[in-house]
Structure formats: C-alpha cells, structure tokens
Amino acid sequence: MADERIGFIGLGLMGHGMAKNIVEKGYPLTVMGHRNRGPVEDMVRRGAREVRTAREVAENADVVFLCVTGSAQVEALVRGPDGLAAGMARGGSIVDASTSDPTSTLALAAELAQRGVTLVDAPLSRTPKEAWEGTLDTMVGCDEATFARLKPVLDAWAARVIHVGRTGDGHKMKLVNNFIAMGYAALYSEALALAAKAGLSPQQFDGVIRGGRMECGFYQTFMRYVLERDRDAHKFTLRNALKDTTYIEAMAGAAGVANPIGNAVKNAFAIAVATGRGDDYVPMLSDVVAGLNGVSLAKE
Numbered sequence: 494m495a496d497e498r499i500g501f502i503g504l505g506l507m508g509h510g511m512a513k514n515i516v517e518k519g520y521p522l523t524v525m526g527h528r529n530r531g532p533v534e535d536m537v538r539r540g541a542r543e544v545r546t547a548r549e550v551a552e553n554a555d556v557v558f559l560c561v562t563g564s565a566q567v568e569a570l571v572r573g574p575d576g577l578a579a580g581m582a583r584g585g586s587i588v589d590a591s592t593s594d595p596t597s598t599l600a601l602a603a604e605l606a607q608r609g610v611t612l613v614d615a616p617l618s619r620t621p622k623e624a625w626e627g628t629l630d631t632m633v634g635c636d637e638a639t640f641a642r643l644k645p646v647l648d649a650w651a652a653r654v655i656h657v658g659r660t661g662d663g664h665k666m667k668l669v670n671n672f673i674a675m676g677y678a679a680l681y682s683e684a685l686a687l688a689a690k691a692g693l694s695p696q697q698f699d700g701v702i703r704g705g706r707m708e709c710g711f712y713q714t715f716m717r718y719v720l721e722r723d724r725d726a727h728k729f730t731l732r733n734a735l736k737d738t739t740y741i742e743a744m745a746g747a748a749g750v751a752n753p754i755g756n757a758v759k760n761a762f763a764i765a766v767a768t769g770r771g772d773d774y775v776p777m778l779s780d781v782v783a784g785l786n787g788v789s790l791a792k793e
Contacts, residue, residue, distance in 0.1 A: 498523065499646060500554030502547060502570060503591070504532035506728050507617055508560035510624030511590070514650040515558075516541050523553040547571075551580030551587075556646065560590045560617075563736050564597035571601055583609030586639060590615050590631070592671065592733075594740045595664040596747065598634075602660045611639050612660060615647065616667035620714065621728050628652040632670070634663030668744055671737045672755055677711050678734070678775050679761040682782040685719065689788040695719050696792070718776035719790055731778060732771035735762040 499520045501512040509532040516522045522541040527533055537543050544550055547570045550557055557577055559567055567589055571577045577587055587610060589598065595614075602612040618630035630653040633640060640656045647654045657666045688698045699716055702708055717726035738759035745752040765771070765781045783790045 497555040497646075498553060500524070500550035500557035501536075501541075501560070502550060502557065503560035504529070504536065505560065506621040507590075507624045507629075508532075508558075509535070510621060510626070511558065511560060511629070511650040512536055512541070513539065513625065514627040515646065518646075518649040520646060520649070523550050525550050546575040547577045548575045548580035551577040551582075551585070554585070555582075556586045556588060556643065557581070558588045558590055562733065563591055563740070564594040567591055567593055568597060568601065571605070578605060578608055578610065581605075581608070581610045585609075586611045586613055586643065588613045588615050588643065589664075590617055592616050592667050592737050592740070593664050595661045595668070595744060598664050599661045611635065613639060613643065614660060614663035614667075615643075616663055617651075618667075618670060623652075624650065631655070632657045632663045632666045634658055634660045634665075636660075665744065668737065668741045671734075672741045672758070674711055675734050675738055675762065675775070676754065676758045677709075678715060678778050679758045681712070681715055682761065682779040685779050685790055686783045686786045686788060689783060689790060690786055694792075695790050715776045715779075718774070719779050720792075722791065724774065724777075727774055727776050729775050730771065731762055731765045731773050731775060734775055734778075735759065735766050735771070738762055 499515055500523045502525045504512055504524060504527060516539050524533060524536050524541050524543055525547060526543050526545055533543060559570060561567060598614050605612045613635040615631045615633045623629045627650050629651045631647060631651045632655050634657055657663050685695055685698060699720060714727040717723045741755050742759055745755055765778055770781055779790055
C-alpha cells in the first residue's frame with residue numbers, strides 16, 4: 494500500500510490531522526485547494542501536492558479520502574465533469590470519511606461500480622485532537638479484499654479500525670453512534686438545566702456523576718466546556734449535529750422504525766440552530782437549553 498498514491502479532500506477540523514498523518518507515514522499525497530489556506534499550505538510544506546479540482550485529485554491518486562460536511566458535498570465532488578468519477582482510473586477507491594446519508598452512499602457506490610471504482614464508507618469517531626494524534630476510530634463498510642488493501646493507510650490516522658460490513662454499513666453504524674452521542678448531549682443539557690432550576694450548580698451535578706457509572710468520554714469533553722468554559726473541548730458544531738440527527742430521522746423512516754427519542758434529540762439541535770447558535774459547538778447546547786429555561790450554567 495505504501496507505493497499507492499493518496500488523495501485527500503476536506504482539510505477541515507478532522508481532515509487536516511488525518512492528512513497530516515498520511516503524509517507523515519510516507520504516502521504520496523495530493524490535496525485539493527480550498528479558501529481556508531492555512532491547512533492546505535501546511536500540507537504542502539509537509540510534502541503534499543496541491544491541485545485545483547476533484548478530478549485532478551483523482552487523476553493523481555489510487556485512493557481518495559473525503560472528509561466533508563455530508564452527502565450533498567460528497568455527491569458534488571464525485572459527479573460532474575470536474576468530479577472524482579471523471580478522473581478516477583479503474584481499480585481505484587474513494588473513501589468517504591464524512592458522516593453521510595446511507596441512501597446516498599449506496600447510490601454513489603452503484604454509479605462508481607459501473608466505472609470500476611469502489612466506494613468505501615469509513616466515517617469517524619472522536620475529536621480533532623485524536624485526528625491530529627492519529628488515534629481516531631473508524632467504522633468501515635466495504636468488501637473483505639478492499640478492506641485488506643486499505644487497512645494500512647487507515648492505520649495511519651486511526652487507532653481503532655473496525656470492519657463493520659458491506660458498503661453503506663459504516664455510515665449506518667455512524668448514524669447509530671451519533672444518535673447515542675447527540676442523545677447524550679441533549680440529555681446532559683436538559684438535566685443540567687433542571688438541576689440549575691432546582692438550585693443545584695453544575696459543580697454539584699458533576700460531583701455526583703463524575704467517577705460513577707454515568708461517566709464516559711463524551712461526558713468528560715461535554716463537561717469540560719460546562720465547567721471550564723473551554724470552547725474547544727469538543728469541536729463539532731450544532732449545525733452538523735442537526736444534519737446528522739436529520740439523517741438519523743431519515744434512516745429510521747426508511748427502516749420503518751418509530752423514533753420518538755431521535756426526533757426529540759433532533760429538535761433540541763433544531764432549536765439551537767434556529768436561534769442563531771449553529772456555529773457553536775455541541776457542549777454549548779447546554780447554554781441554549783439553560784437560557785430557554787431562564788437559568789445560567791456559567792459559574793458566578
């Protein structure tokens with residue numbers, strides 16, 4: 494695999510660290526230019542090559558990674574005269590590390606298969622800190638042979654690489670994972686508001702939960718913001734959380750599953766985005782819910 498050429502599109506909060514680890518492991522890397530020049534210029538300094546279009550990335554790569562917002566962006570990058578499909582040689586692979594709609598993933602996979610190109614879904618778990626350190630989790634959907642081929646480069650940026658199943662299964666599992674994670678965020682936010690309204694501070698709340706059975710890694714990063722006001726504790730926007738919970742709603746509908754809790758979680762984020770907080774990060778949902786209930790979680 495080390496001799497294969499890698500392309501990367503989406504040098505954002507997660508993608509920058511992932512691409513950094515790929516190039517540091519010695520893979521020839523091509524990246525697509527972006528208006529946010531800092532990460533692109535950093536990658537060029539590290540040895541990557543910059544091109545202007547998705548097609549050019551595909552023409553210079555055997556495997557292309559995408560780490561963008563969601564399915565709309567992935568579809569735009571794959572299709573069209575300057576898209577990945579137009580430039581990718583037969584036998585190549587496109588790896589979508591975004592959190593995407595599985596219905597879109599399966600449709601793109603069928604289109605690409607007609608061109609001899611394999612679409613793999615490998616969405617992520619954890620934060621930009623782990624992306625930079627090369628210790629992300631990824632859940633991969635593809636056939637066994639493709640997984641064996643890609644595993645070494647996935648190992649460049651992930652500490653846990655889990656082969657979930659066929660194409661589309663990675664994105665399905667990611668949505669289930671994010672249902673749990675965003676459900677925690679909505680639950681913590683409402684619990685903190687209830688506690689504050691009843692006269693209990695976030696510090697008192699944390700004194701009971703931390704170290705007990707209800708603590709987990711997500712709780713730790715969420716509460717780092719609540720207690721320390723660390724805005725960068727969990728850098729995932731409320732707008733993206735709403736996008737993911739909307740995908741979850743669609744997946745439940747397609748499966749014929751009643752999801753009243755999922756809808757409640759989605760609406761918590763919809764309220765936050767509708768009130769102008771979309772670019773804030775997920776732990777800041779706690780401030781939105783507290784404010785709507787007439788309390789503040791900030792330490793006096």
